[in-house]
Amino acid sequence: DTGVSQDPRHKITKRGQNVTFRCDPISEHNRLYWYRQTLGQGPEFLTYFQNEAQLEKSRLLSDRFSAERPKGSFSTLEIQRTEQGDSAMYLCASRLRLDTQYFGPGTRLTVL
């Protein structure tokens, strides 16, 4: 257990539905990252927060994706109108400034 938790661990949804994932980072960590990982690939950067500010978003993050980190604590990642191509493992990580990243266990999304 790294101290970073994600909920749910697994999500199965039908195409077109909206889904929301939650990440609870280590409490004193000011940076929080979202990544997506598909089978056989390394994680791909989606977005990151420094405290409550979303500082960078990947071009991979289409308009259907939105992330928030209210009050600089937990974060949510929402995918609207899910597509089969969204099926992947969604990983959250947190770190204190530019120190080591601590990863959550991930949320595995399956879009039918």
Next chain:
Amino acid sequence: KNEVEQSPQNLTAQEGEFITINCSYSVGISALHWLQQHPGGGIVSLFMLSSGKKKHGRLIATINIQEKHSSLHITASHPRDSAVYICAVDVTNAGKSTFGDGTTLTVKP
């Protein structure tokens, strides 16, 4: 071409062998990370490097900033070392990290 390339993609070794996994990158970095991912499991950070060499138990990580290359060595490999090893870099003046596609290591008893 990916900004972070790892080799080999797959590696099978016998228990006790010395293992080397390589990582080359093409961008400016402030730090490089070696990560371990077990099947169905989360990702654990092994090392964070900005220069030189670090050692933790049977694991050694080195980095050559001028050549933009890093290696992860495992001495006296054991079946429990079987996992995917991922190289990641913190891109200079950017918030993001970029990851290699990982090296799948299988150590046979």
